[in-house]
Amino acid sequence: MSRHRSEGSDGSDRSDGETTDPLRPADHVDGLPAASAGAFDGDGVTSPRLGLVEWLRWGWRQLTSMRTALVLLLLLAIAAVPGSIFPQRSADPNGVTQFRTDNPDLFPILDGISLFDVYTSPWFSAIYLLLFVSLIGCVIPRTKHHWKALRAQPPRTPARLGRLDDHRERVLTLPEGADTAAAAEEAIALAETQLRGARYRVQRYDARGSLSVSAERGYLRETGNLLFHIALVGVLIAVGVGGALTYTGQRAIVEGQSFANALTDYSSFNPGRFVNADNLAPYAISLDRFDLTYQPAGTVAAGQAGDFVAHVTTQLPGQEPQTGEVRVNHPLDIAGDRVYLMGNGYAPTITVRDAAGEVIFHDNVPFLPQDTNMTSLGVVKIADGLPEQLGLVGFFYPTAQPLTTEAFTSVYPDLIFPVLSLDVYSGDLGIDDGTPRSVYTLDTGDMTKLTGRETDLESIQLLPGQTTDLPNGLGTITFENAADPTANEVTDGTLESLSPDGDFGGSVKRFVSLSIHHDVGAPWVLLFAVLALSGLLLALFVPRRRMWVRVTPEAGALRIEYAALARGEDPQLAVAVDQLSARHGSAAAAALGAEDAESGPATEPAPTAEPGQTASDDPPSRPTSKVD
Amino acid sequence: MTEQLSLDDVSLLLVWTAIAIYAIAFVAYAIDLARRSAQAADAQDAVVRERELVGARGETIAQVRASEDAAAASLSARGRDRARPLWARIGTSLTWLGFLFHLGATVTRGIAAERVPWSNMYEFAMTGTLLIVAVYLGVLFRYDLRFLGAFITGLVAVLMGGATLFHVDVSPLSDPLKSIWLVIHVFVASLATALFALAFALSVLQLLQARRERKAAAAEVGLRTGPGFLRLVPSADNLESLAYRFAIIGFIFWTFTLIAGSIWANDAWGRYWGFDTKEVWTFVIWVLYAGYIHARATRGWRGTRSAWLSIIGFTAVMFNFTIVNMFFKGLHVYSGLT
Ligand code: HEM
Numbered sequence: 005m006s007r008h009r010s011e012g013s014d015g016s017d018r019s020d021g022e023t024t025d026p027l028r029p030a031d032h033v034d035g036l037p038a039a040s041a042g043a044f045d046g047d048g049v050t051s052p053r054l055g056l057v058e059w060l061r062w063g064w065r066q067l068t069s070m071r072t073a074l075v076l077l078l079l080l081a082i083a084a085v086p087g088s089i090f091p092q093r094s095a096d097p098n099g100v101t102q103f104r105t106d107n108p109d110l111f112p113i114l115d116g117i118s119l120f121d122v123y124t125s126p127w128f129s130a131i132y133l134l135l136f137v138s139l140i141g142c143v144i145p146r147t148k149h150h151w152k153a154l155r156a157q158p159p160r161t162p163a164r165l166g167r168l169d170d171h172r173e174r175v176l177t178l179p180e181g182a183d184t185a186a187a188a189e190e191a192i193a194l195a196e197t198q199l200r201g202a203r204y205r206v207q208r209y210d211a212r213g214s215l216s217v218s219a220e221r222g223y224l225r226e227t228g229n230l231l232f233h234i235a236l237v238g239v240l241i242a243v244g245v246g247g248a249l250t251y252t253g254q255r256a257i258v259e260g261q262s263f264a265n266a267l268t269d270y271s272s273f274n275p276g277r278f279v280n281a282d283n284l285a286p287y288a289i290s291l292d293r294f295d296l297t298y299q300p301a302g303t304v305a306a307g308q309a310g311d312f313v314a315h316v317t318t319q320l321p322g323q324e325p326q327t328g329e330v331r332v333n334h335p336l337d338i339a340g341d342r343v344y345l346m347g348n349g350y351a352p353t354i355t356v357r358d359a360a361g362e363v364i365f366h367d368n369v370p371f372l373p374q375d376t377n378m379t380s381l382g383v384v385k386i387a388d389g390l391p392e393q394l395g396l397v398g399f400f401y402p403t404a405q406p407l408t409t410e411a412f413t414s415v416y417p418d419l420i421f422p423v424l425s426l427d428v429y430s431g432d433l434g435i436d437d438g439t440p441r442s443v444y445t446l447d448t449g450d451m452t453k454l455t456g457r458e459t460d461l462e463s464i465q466l467l468p469g470q471t472t473d474l475p476n477g478l479g480t481i482t483f484e485n486a487a488d489p490t491a492n493e494v495t496d497g498t499l500e501s502l503s504p505d506g507d508f509g510g511s512v513k514r515f516v517s518l519s520i521h522h523d524v525g526a527p528w529v530l531l532f533a534v535l536a537l538s539g540l541l542l543a544l545f546v547p548r549r550r551m552w553v554r555v556t557p558e559a560g561a562l563r564i565e566y567a568a569l570a571r572g573e574d575p576q577l578a579v580a581v582d583q584l585s586a587r588h589g590s591a592a593a594a595a596l597g598a599e600d601a602e603s604g605p606a607t608e609p610a611p612t613a614e615p616g617q618t619a620s621d622d623p624p625s626r627p628t629s630k631v632d
Numbered sequence: 633m634t635e636q637l638s639l640d641d642v643s644l645l646l647v648w649t650a651i652a653i654y655a656i657a658f659v660a661y662a663i664d665l666a667r668r669s670a671q672a673a674d675a676q677d678a679v680v681r682e683r684e685l686v687g688a689r690g691e692t693i694a695q696v697r698a699s700e701d702a703a704a705a706s707l708s709a710r711g712r713d714r715a716r717p718l719w720a721r722i723g724t725s726l727t728w729l730g731f732l733f734h735l736g737a738t739v740t741r742g743i744a745a746e747r748v749p750w751s752n753m754y755e756f757a758m759t760g761t762l763l764i765v766a767v768y769l770g771v772l773f774r775y776d777l778r779f780l781g782a783f784i785t786g787l788v789a790v791l792m793g794g795a796t797l798f799h800v801d802v803s804p805l806s807d808p809l810k811s812i813w814l815v816i817h818v819f820v821a822s823l824a825t826a827l828f829a830l831a832f833a834l835s836v837l838q839l840l841q842a843r844r845e846r847k848a849a850a851a852e853v854g855l856r857t858g859p860g861f862l863r864l865v866p867s868a869d870n871l872e873s874l875a876y877r878f879a880i881i882g883f884i885f886w887t888f889t890l891i892a893g894s895i896w897a898n899d900a901w902g903r904y905w906g907f908d909t910k911e912v913w914t915f916v917i918w919v920l921y922a923g924y925i926h927a928r929a930t931r932g933w934r935g936t937r938s939a940w941l942s943i944i945g946f947t948a949v950m951f952n953f954t955i956v957n958m959f960f961k962g963l964h965v966y967s968g969l970t
Binding site for chain 1: 808898
């Protein structure tokens with residue numbers, strides 16, 4: 005390994021290097037020792053008297069220090085955890101309601117400290133905002149500095165290369181009568197060419213009877229680091245701005261129905277702050293057919309549904325209708341929106357006639373699935389046409405099986421023995437005063453139960469194609485057979501009248517829940533995330549290092565020194581010096597017809613050698629060995 | 633059921649065989665540690681007697697440094713230069729053998745299921761541990777990390793044994809899992825986990841070694857400085873930079889996991905990020921390791937403190953995989969357990 009910490013060991017390098025060194029917060033391990041770091045003390049202790057400006061400056065320096073960044077990162081990690089323990093309103097609103105019911109005393113206290121909205125809570129926001137302020141405060145000066153460094157020359161060659169850890173030396177004995185000055189020039193020029201060829205930026209520094217070349221590479225490391233941190237800011241901004249411009253809306257459509265992309269056609273709609281909901285892209289989607297498969301009974305995952313495909317026809321204004329598919333993992337793209345398949349279920353077609361035989365209700369009513377076998381719950385509300393408002397609530401069982409009590413359960417999700425079981429309520433539906441009510445719940449507070457448990461009449465039970473009487477002579481109700489609308493059989497609507505016969509495939513329509521998303525931020529988030537990742541790769545894997553080659557003419561010979569210094573983690577540094585020394589040494593020897601005698605700390609030129617280990621001047625109390 | 637062995641039964645059989653082999657490899661590695669640390673102690677004792685410095689049990693800092701330097705040299709030794717301790721070689725051979733069975737188990741499970749074998753908790757554990765062993769064996773070509781052999785084989789044997797408790801029969805994927813991102817995202821996450829595991833082991837050793845160095849430097853005669861096998865382990869500094877190297881590669885994979893997961897979530901659920909429990913933990917782990925990387929660059933945090941962050945990070949990874957999968961509610965229900 006390169007000894008990160010040993011960089012300061014050669015003091016002479018520091019002053020020369022400052023222009024090209026990456027700028028780091030004062031408490032970075034590469035930073036100057038606390039004593040020389042000016043007003044900032046590594047331990048956060050300040051000099052006693054400070055004016056306002058100094059205080060501000062001090063505060064800013066604290067905020068943009070490595071330690072603050074680190075502490076804020078750790079705080080962020082800790083602060084994120086409660087959101088996985090307590091249900092969050094954003095991800096699991098039902099969980100929050102449940103929690104409130106289960107812990108009525110605890111709830112207000114926890115809610116008071118935003119434990120159900122952790123990620124929008126003041127404390128969580130404070131942490132990440134501070135972190136990003138710190139980040140920006142840290143990155144701006146570094147970017148400026150790096151911008152200059154990118155155009156600066158490599159630093160002056162240190163006077164004593166031998167003091168660097170990664171140092172090799174060889175002596176080329178020149179042929180009799182050779183011009184040492186010219187040979188030195190040739191050797192250093194060769195080094196310059198080789199280093200430049202290895203993508204180093206090079207600069208000659210000749211002095212005091214020796215020629216040297218100073219080379220630096222790996223500026224991309226700092227570029228990568230800055231790119232990474234700046235891209236994180238980009239991610240944050242894209243998430244924030246994107247969220248304000250995003251809308252999502254939900255809508256259930258039954259086979260054969262269609263939906264227009266307008267606010268009024270959504271069952272729920274969540275716009276971001278800057279969304280103009282009156283201005284949605286005008287298009288329509290109709291559901292032609294919904295397909296899915298079930299694992300057959302008797303297999304491991306019997307009844308597991310899959311391969312959901314909603315076959316739709318889309319219509320943009322002024323264009324031909326187009327067919328398309330919405331599948332899980334494969335949303336449909338339309339007019340900049342994405343349409344997702346979020347759920348599906350059965351929508352029994354129900355017709356209600358009054359006592360005179362007049363149709364007063366006819367609709368496909370989506371029933372919400374309650375379990376994996378599609379036991380589904382639904383509500384029918386009949387506001388007009390009868391002396392009193394009527395509400396029907398009950399279950400649909402695609403494959404009904406009687407339980408010991410009069411109830412059913414569904415044992416398979418496909419339509420094998422589909423039964424609709426409803427209870428009838430009459431009274432006030434509570435919708436006349438304009439209070440919005442969910443179509444999936446019936447408020448029976450002001451209603452009288454007419455059938456089912458605790459009444460004299462049994463619940464209504466129907467197979468597709470069956471019709472029965474409503475209680476109190478109100479009229480009739482029909483569960484239409486979607487596959488065969490003409491089928492009509494009158495029953496007494498009780499358990500006994502149901503007998504599983506025939507093929508019920510297609511007898512009940514299906515609906516799908518679509519979720520329509522307009523998210524302009526997502527591609528930007530992805531872009532910045534990918535930029536961050538590439539920055540990270542550069543920052544962590546491009547080695548930033550300096551190399552020096554110095555040629556000193558001696559009587560009939562050239563002494564050539566090679567030395568290197570890592571800026572940051574650089575496991576391959578020793579290998580790189582070895583390679584340079586070997587390549588340059590042999591090339592120079594060949595070019596000059598010289599004899600190569602290696603000396604100095606490196607005893608063998610093999611690239612895997614561990615030169616530092618045998619260095620005799622390393623005191624034994626320091627770890628001298630290297631991992632590489 | 634049928635009299636014939638199903639492919640999944642074969643797979644399970646191979647799993648158990650692999651576990652048994654890893655367990656024996658663990659024993660071999662443990663014997664190796666005991667023997668070699670005793671040898672190292674004898675060598676040290678010889679030096680001690682020669683210099684008549686300290687009692688039989690104590691170590692001076694010079695001795696510690698000497699043993700660390702020797703360990704560092706053998707750590708990077710290649711090929712023929714490597715020491716050839718018998719029991720460590722038995723351990724490594726057995727690990728290779730176990731790995732082959734393990735690989736066979738994973739592949740047969742994949743064939744039985746007709747898809748990649750990492751889509752429920754059992755399979756994920758099987759593939760994840762396979763990758764831990766693969767990374768360890770791969771790294772052995774570069775560094776002689778056989779002093780971690782006992783840890784790796786022990787950990788993998790225990791995790792695989794645990795995984796069999798989650799065994800579920802092959803069943804078809806649910807729709808959201810039918811995605812190319814299952815293949816990529818989960819695989820890269822397991823790879824990151826494997827690297828974090830190595831970094832974790834090295835960080836633990838780093839802490840022990842730092843303690844040994846401190847005690848020896850305090851130079852109290854006759855003081856025991858820690859478990860004997862530390863004589864086979866390079867200096868805390870060396871361990872730290874090695875741990876760091878594994879951790880940053882792991883971090884990059886984890887970053888990728890996070891991005892790939894978001895792309896998948898955006899396709900499957902219509903949002904790229906929703907602070908679902910699993911997302912929260914993936915994020916927490918990412919931030920913890922970012923903290924670790926920062927700590928390495930922060931004065932006063934390099935060394936022991938940053939090592940603790942690496943340990944906490946891996947603890948969070950394990951927590952995420954076990955407790956969060958099984959007990960936390962969320963959209964990521966793929967443990968296959970009911
Ligand atoms: C969102 C918060 C942050 C995250 C996730 C983060 C993450 C990282 C990561 C992963 C690295 C290692 C990659 C590299 O060397 O480029 C790194 C390095 C670095 N970060 Fe941050 N960082 C954050 C905030 C900050 C802040 C606020 C500062 C300024 C105080 C900062 C200063 C640095 C510096 C100087 C390095 C280079 C370390 C070295 O020399 O090895 N970072 N950061």
